[in-house]
Amino acid sequence: xxxxxxxxxxxxxxxxxxxxxxxxxxxxxxxxxxxxxxxxxxxxxxxxxxxxxxxxxxxxxxxxxxxxxxxxxxxxxxxxxxxxxxxxxxxxxxxxxxxxxxxxxxxxxxxxxxxx
Amino acid sequence: xxxxxxxxxxxxxxxxxxxxxxxxxxxxxxxxxxxxxxxxxxxxxxxxxxxxxxxxxxxxxxxxxxxxxxxxxxxxxxxxxxxxxxxxxxxxxxxxxxxxxxxxxxxxxxxxxxxx
Numbered sequence: 001x002x003x004x005x006x007x008x009x010x011x012x013x014x015x016x017x018x019x020x021x022x023x024x025x026x027x028x029x030x031x032x033x034x035x036x037x038x039x040x041x042x043x044x045x046x047x048x049x050x051x052x053x054x055x056x057x058x059x060x061x062x063x064x065x066x067x068x069x070x071x072x073x074x075x076x077x078x079x080x081x082x083x084x085x086x087x088x089x090x091x092x093x094x095x096x097x098x099x100x101x102x103x104x105x106x107x108x109x110x111x112x113x114x115x116x
Numbered sequence: 117x118x119x120x121x122x123x124x125x126x127x128x129x130x131x132x133x134x135x136x137x138x139x140x141x142x143x144x145x146x147x148x149x150x151x152x153x154x155x156x157x158x159x160x161x162x163x164x165x166x167x168x169x170x171x172x173x174x175x176x177x178x179x180x181x182x183x184x185x186x187x188x189x190x191x192x193x194x195x196x197x198x199x200x201x202x203x204x205x206x207x208x209x210x211x212x213x214x215x216x217x218x219x220x221x222x223x224x225x226x227x228x229x230x231x232x
Contacts, residue, residue: 004158031219043120043207043225044159089158093219103149103172104221106158 002027004092006107013080014115021075021110023090028068031096035064035075036089038109044089048075052095080114087111120224122208128230129198137193137227141210148191149221150183151207159207165191198231205229 003026013019023033032051036044048057048064050073056065063076073090091104121140129135141148147166151159152175161175167188176183180199185191195202205228209221 006158036223041228044223046220046222049220091158096219102147102219103151103161103164103175104159106151106160108156108158 002030002092002094002105004090004105004107006088006090006110008110009108010111010113012113012115015080015082017080017114018076018078019080019112021077021088021090021112023073023075023107025071025073025092025105027094028071029095030068030092032093033064033066033073034091034093034104035062035073036091038087038089047088077112080112082114082116084114085112120208120210120222122206122224122227124227125225126228126230128232131200131231132197134194134196135198135229137195137206137229139191139193139208139210139224141189141191141208142212142222144212145210145222146188146213147211147219147221148185149209149211150191150193151209152177153205153207153226155204162193162206195229198229200231203229203231 005024007022034049035047050057050066061078066073087109089109091106123138149164150162153159163183164172165185180196182194205226207226208224211221
């Protein structure tokens with residue numbers, strides 16, 4: 001059974017710092033990995049999706065990397081801002097095959113606070 | 117509609133009551149997922165529909181949980197005889213299809229259920 005772990009569980013940094021969030025998964029047979037943002041009382045907003053054949057994806061100040069063979073991904077946030085404060089979740093989707101599961105398996109998230 | 121909608125957004129139920137949670141997926145989306153998110157945890161898979169067919173219900177925690185999607189559009193998650201451990205945010209997600217090219221899931225804002 002796939003297990004996804006995120007470290008740290010919580011992180012507090014001053015505004016302007018660069019930071020790295022970590023995600024690891026036990027089964028490398030994934031189709032893709034996705035990073036989400038969740039604000040209190042809100043649903044999930046997709047930030048970046050990395051296909052299993054890719055090494056990284058970038059969007060603005062965000063960069064996500066994937067090392068499928070070692071079961072690791074990182075989310076790098078440059079020049080953090082108070083508006084980045086939220087919970088960040090990573091999720092993996094299993095490889096496609098006939099009859100295979102299609103649901104995402106999530107980590108428990110990293111709660112980020114960026115202090116002004 | 118523009119996105120996945122869920123209702124009600126908040127529900128308080130007394131222990132033992134039955135509740136029904138509604139999900140309106142993005143128009144035309146074939147696949148629909150339900151997830152349960154306990155406080156401080158990542159979402160966990162409950163069940164999956166492809167059109168009106170419930171193809172996977174392996175994540176439903178007990179026989180008190182029941183989901184349906186009779187016309188392949190709107191879905192309802194019903195919880196009978198609610199217990200305190202059912203308190204969580206229930207998230208619905210939809211995707212255009214089930215193949216590799218149409219798999220990305222879009223999440224609704226969730227229904228926060230509190231059982232007192």
